[in-house]
Amino acid sequence: MKVLALTPSLFDTSPGLRFRIEQWAPYLERQGVGITFVPFEDEGLHRILYRPGAYARKGALLLAALGRRLRLTARVRDYDVVFLYREASLLGPALVERLLARSGVPVVYDFDDPIWLPYQSPSNGVFSRLKFVEKTASICRLATTVTVGNRLLAAWAGRHAKDVRVLPSTIEMAKYPARPAEGASSSLPTLGWTGSHSTLPFLKLLEKPLERLAARRPFRLLVVSHTDRPDLGWRPSVEVVGKKWQAATEAVDLHAIDVGLAPFPNTGWTPWRCHGKVLQYMAAGIPTVASRVGILPDYIRDGEEGFLAATDEEWVDRLAALLDDAALRRRLGANSRECVVEHYSAHVWAPRVREIFEAAASTRRV
Numbered sequence: 001m002k003v004l005a006l007t008p009s010l011f012d013t014s015p016g017l018r019f020r021i022e023q024w025a026p027y028l029e030r031q032g033v034g035i036t037f038v039p040f041e042d043e044g045l046h047r048i049l050y051r052p053g054a055y056a057r058k059g060a061l062l063l064a065a066l067g068r069r070l071r072l073t074a075r076v077r078d079y080d081v082v083f084l085y086r087e088a089s090l091l092g093p094a095l096v097e098r099l100l101a102r103s104g105v106p107v108v109y110d111f112d113d114p115i116w117l118p119y120q121s122p123s124n125g126v127f128s129r130l131k132f133v134e135k136t137a138s139i140c141r142l143a144t145t146v147t148v149g150n151r152l153l154a155a156w157a158g159r160h161a162k163d164v165r166v167l168p169s170t171i172e173m174a175k176y177p178a179r180p181a182e183g184a185s186s187s188l189p190t191l192g193w194t195g196s197h198s199t200l201p202f203l204k205l206l207e208k209p210l211e212r213l214a215a216r217r218p219f220r221l222l223v224v225s226h227t228d229r230p231d232l233g234w235r236p237s238v239e240v241v242g243k244k245w246q247a248a249t250e251a252v253d254l255h256a257i258d259v260g261l262a263p264f265p266n267t268g269w270t271p272w273r274c275h276g277k278v279l280q281y282m283a284a285g286i287p288t289v290a291s292r293v294g295i296l297p298d299y300i301r302d303g304e305e306g307f308l309a310a311t312d313e314e315w316v317d318r319l320a321a322l323l324d325d326a327a328l329r330r331r332l333g334a335n336s337r338e339c340v341v342e343h344y345s346a347h348v349w350a351p352r353v354r355e356i357f358e359a360a361a362s363t364r365r366v
Contacts, residue, residue, distance in 0.1 A: 003028075003035045003357060004079040006069075006088050010039045010046050012247065015196070016112055019169035019276040020149075021083060027350030033357060035083070038072060040065050040090055062091055073099040080361040082107045084143070086115055087135070094135040094142065101142040104365035108356060109139050112149030112169055114156070114272035144360045147353075149274035150295045156272075165356055169274040170346040176251045176283040178337055181330075189217075189323050192257030192286075194224040194245065194277055204233040205263040205291075209315035214238045216316075217323045224253055254284040258329060259322045260306070262290035263315075270294065282306075283340045287332035289318045299344075305336040 005021055008014070012022065025035045041049060045061040048054050066089050073096060076082060082105055088096035100107050116136035140146050140160035147167045148154050157164045191210075193203055203223070210221070220239040223230045228242040243253060254260075260281035264270045271294040278299055281288045288306035290296045300306045307318035322329050342348070 106144035109143035260288035282336035
């Protein structure tokens, strides 16, 4: 089977893609499913797209990328299935998607965020009006099958598509060795957070709980993000260690964390998201305290794989309990890893992806 994967980003540059089709591809290849990745962006667009300014250059590169997409539709019949992640073009209506549907080649449309909601990019606000977020519903109607990252996204997609399947974001466990039993190298217990520049402001939600906790227990805070000098929006009274995120070391970097932090606001995109970072903590065997938001209770049973917190008091109490009890951390960490192995690992879900591709291919119009 030949699958054409249309993605917004270059290979191995997007966390969403890594948690989804990129992780499944090696398993699918061994099962006779060949995947050809064709990103929307090229190297030039990738280098400047999320930098402020340079709008004329960005505009020219975006138009060139759209031209490549339109030319590609003439060759789409060389494939059995098209796997479309998020959208065929970063700007404009569902023009490319309509051409794909007319080709008769089945389209499996995949998304793991509420991309139908408006979003103002901090670096590309001038292009926001050209995003056409309403096209998500149109693409759902055009697709043969819609695959989404969680049950909440599935409920929305089901209003627009006939065939909707949940494919959770997964972890490639071979790349996530269990955290060593001896734990962090620091003599102080370590609370840790990892994420991107767009989610770093969420740590501000823990300003009061962490300051109250620091008055009761010694600990340090590790922040793995886009910079080794993260701006938290406040000055913690504990030691803060910043580490720049790197794809090659992201799994091992988590081993320095004794307790994972996952604060999220119950607004905007957040309640709908798949929260792959929480699965990363869990895969490494790290007990996590997370906001009681969206699908996080699906990942974490309170007191089994970690704790859920909805108030400042709950954050302080849960974190204090984990800092005080190494045996509790080990038990919840082991439960977390087992949960990911059984329910959210790439090798478990890749065969189901193949079944979805095969079912879609069987509907192809000659």
